[in-house]
Amino acid sequence: MAATPMSHARVLAICQALFTSALSVDLTLTGLVGYTLAPDKALATLPFALITVAAAVTAFGAAFVIGRLGRRLAFCIGGLACTAGGAVSVWAIARHDFVSFCVGTALVGVFQAFARYYRLAAADAAPAADKPRAISAVLTGGVAAAVCGPAIAAWSMDLLMPPLPFAGAYAVVAAFGIATVLVLLLAYREPPASVAAAAGMPASTLPPRPMAQIVRQPAFLAAFANNGIGNAVMMFVMTATPIAAVACNHTIAQGAQIIEWHLVGMYAPSFVAGLLLQRYGTPAMLMAGIALSALASVVALASTALPAFFIALLCLGIGWNFMFVGGTTLLASCYQDSERARTQAVAEFAAAVVTAIATLAAGQVLHRYGWEAINLAALPALALALVMTLAWQRGARTAAAVS
Numbered sequence: 001m002a003a004t005p006m007s008h009a010r011v012l013a014i015c016q017a018l019f020t021s022a023l024s025v026d027l028t029l030t031g032l033v034g035y036t037l038a039p040d041k042a043l044a045t046l047p048f049a050l051i052t053v054a055a056a057v058t059a060f061g062a063a064f065v066i067g068r069l070g071r072r073l074a075f076c077i078g079g080l081a082c083t084a085g086g087a088v089s090v091w092a093i094a095r096h097d098f099v100s101f102c103v104g105t106a107l108v109g110v111f112q113a114f115a116r117y118y119r120l121a122a123a124d125a126a127p128a129a130d131k132p133r134a135i136s137a138v139l140t141g142g143v144a145a146a147v148c149g150p151a152i153a154a155w156s157m158d159l160l161m162p163p164l165p166f167a168g169a170y171a172v173v174a175a176f177g178i179a180t181v182l183v184l185l186l187a188y189r190e191p192p193a194s195v196a197a198a199a200g201m202p203a204s205t206l207p208p209r210p211m212a213q214i215v216r217q218p219a220f221l222a223a224f225a226n227n228g229i230g231n232a233v234m235m236f237v238m239t240a241t242p243i244a245a246v247a248c249n250h251t252i253a254q255g256a257q258i259i260e261w262h263l264v265g266m267y268a269p270s271f272v273a274g275l276l277l278q279r280y281g282t283p284a285m286l287m288a289g290i291a292l293s294a295l296a297s298v299v300a301l302a303s304t305a306l307p308a309f310f311i312a313l314l315c316l317g318i319g320w321n322f323m324f325v326g327g328t329t330l331l332a333s334c335y336q337d338s339e340r341a342r343t344q345a346v347a348e349f350a351a352a353v354v355t356a357i358a359t360l361a362a363g364q365v366l367h368r369y370g371w372e373a374i375n376l377a378a379l380p381a382l383a384l385a386l387v388m389t390l391a392w393q394r395g396a397r398t399a400a401a402v403s
Contacts, residue, residue, distance in 0.1 A: 006130075009122040009137035011188045015075065015180050016141030019115040022082055022176040024149020024263065025169050026051060026108055028256065029157065031242075033089075033166050037098040045239075045363050047098075047105040052235065052359045054109025055116070056352035062113040063345030071121050072188050078114025079180030081107050086174025090160070093167040104170070111177065113352070120344055123332040125191035129278070135328050136274030139267055139321065146263030150256055208338045215346060220334045222392035225385040226286050226327030228351035233293060233378045233385075234320040236358035237300075238262060241313060243363075244371040248304040258309045265317020273325045282326050283393045289322030290389065294382050297375040304371065312375075323385070330392075 026048060035044035066074040085107030092100035119138040126134040152172060159168025214220060238259070245255040277285045296316035299308050335343035365373055 006126075006134065006137060008125045008188070008191060009134040011183065012118040012122050012138045013141035014183050014187075015079075016115065016118050016138050017143075017145045018079075018141075018176045018180045018183070019082075019111065019118075020142040020145035020263075020267070021149050021152060022086070022108060022173045023051070023112065024145055025153040025156075025173050026105060027259065028150045028153040029166055029169055030105060033093065033101065034098075036166075037092070037096060037101050039098060043098070047102050048239075049356070049360050050102055050106045051109040051112060052352070052356040054106040055112040056349065056356040058110045058113035059116075059349035059352045060345050062110075062117065063341055063348065066114075066117060067341040070190055071117070072184055072190055075114055075118070075121075075188070076181045076184050078111045079177045079184065081114070082111035082177030082180065083174045084177075085111065086170045086172070086177060089170035089173065090164075090167045093170065094164055108173065113348070116348055116352075117344065119328055120332070120348075123328060124340065128333075131332055132277040132325060132329050133274035135325050136270040136272075136277075139270035139273075139325065142267030143264070143270070146260065146267050149263070150260055208336065208342070211342060211346060214335060214339060214343055217334055218388075218392035218395045219330055220343075220347070222286070222389045223327045223331035223334060224347060224350055225388035226289065226323040227331065227347065228354050229381055229385045230289065230293065230320055230323035230327065231351055232354040232358035233381050234266075234316055235355050236362050236381075237296070237316055237374060237378055238313070239359050239362035240366040240371065240374045241309070243366060244304075244374070245306075245309055248309075248371070250306055250309070254306060254309075258313050261310055262313035262317045265314040266320055267317075269318050269321040270325070273321055277326060277329060282330055283389070285322050285326035286330075286389050287386075289319045289324075289326060290382055290386050292316075292319030292322065294379060295319075297378045297382075300375045301372060 030048040030051075031045055034047040035041060038044045038046070062074065062078070065077060069077075085104045087104075088107060089101055089104030092098070092104055119135045122134040122138045123131045153169045156172045157166045157169040160171060241258060241262070242255040245258055250258075273285070292315045296312040296319060299315065300312040302308065331344075331347055362374065365377060
């Protein structure tokens with residue numbers, strides 16, 4: 001029986017769950033391991049930041065590999081990078097080698113570069129009307145990982161004998177990579193045809209437009225505003241949150257709980273986000289996402305009490321989900337079949353670069369100017385995303401009126 005678009009999405013949702021689980025372990029422990037291994041404690045957050053940096057550097061390469069080898073084998077390469085990253089991290093901890101640990105986390109960033117194409121693969125395999133549901137279905141894979149990831153990290157950190165603190169958790173990261181490869185080899189099959197071909201439109205025969213023309217489209221700019229800027233704002237605030245929570249006299253355990261609920265906010269709405277987008281439309285979804293992300297900063301500025309941290313980070317997670325699902329749906333409308341690989345590569349690279357900059361800047365801004373400055377800085381970025389989204393919406397309305 002031929003695989004359906006939603007069956008593709010379900011397999012990729014499992015891969016998304018494995019990726020998010022691996023990333024959750026790194027999010028939970030890498031700062032602590034970095035602090036233990038770093039020769040200069042100011043470098044403690046560098047290993048985690050390198051995940052995002054490596055994802056940015058690898059984004060174009062991942063698109064090239066997908067184009068040459070197909071999604072199945074390319075995604076397997078991503079899983080193998082995760083396996084290698086986990087194994088190198090275990091070795092680095094055993095040798096007390098900070099540089100090698102940075103290499104291990106960077107390899108997980110390579111995995112992230114490939115994993116970011118999961119939801120695009122699901123969108124490309126689905127008809128236009130079903131793209132939001134397919135994208136949301138993939139992101140639901142992050143829900144279980146968001147809840148279980150920190151617990152897995154705590155359970156596995158002392159698994160290896162003789163006692164090697166934290167090393168067991170990175171062995172589990174390697175296992176998640178192996179599991180990803182097995183799922184892809186056993187269950188994932190390439191879509192039999194592009195969406196355009198399935199609709200009777202031989203898009204692959206159309207000449208590709210210059211990249212400059214594609215990226216100047218208001219729809220592409222709005223997609224970047226919500227995928228790229230939205231993701232950068234989320235990472236900027238999230239990276240600073242655990243440190244800020246402790247600085248505001250909350251415990252390390254409470255800081256971890258805040259992040260856990262933030263991750264739930266990021267992925268749990270995926271169960272309904274696709275249906276909401278189909279019912280209310282992409283503009284409404286994007287506006288709601290931007291508004292919720294801004295509300296997160298307003299709540300954080302109003303109070304540093306523990307409930308305010310929980311509410312702010314939950315709103316930030318839900319806002320990210322709405323912006324990400326809506327932005328990805330919009331991106332899928334920006335290219336012809338012959339332009340897909342280049343357009344996706346440029347979009348993912350741009351999003352990864354701004355996210356890497358935001359992640360690297362978060363610690364410095366928090367250290368120099370404080371938690372209030374983190375949340376104040378998020379608002380102009382969200383305002384820019386709003387302006388770009390409104391410009392696309394106004395242009396779409398004008399085009400519809402003319403036609």
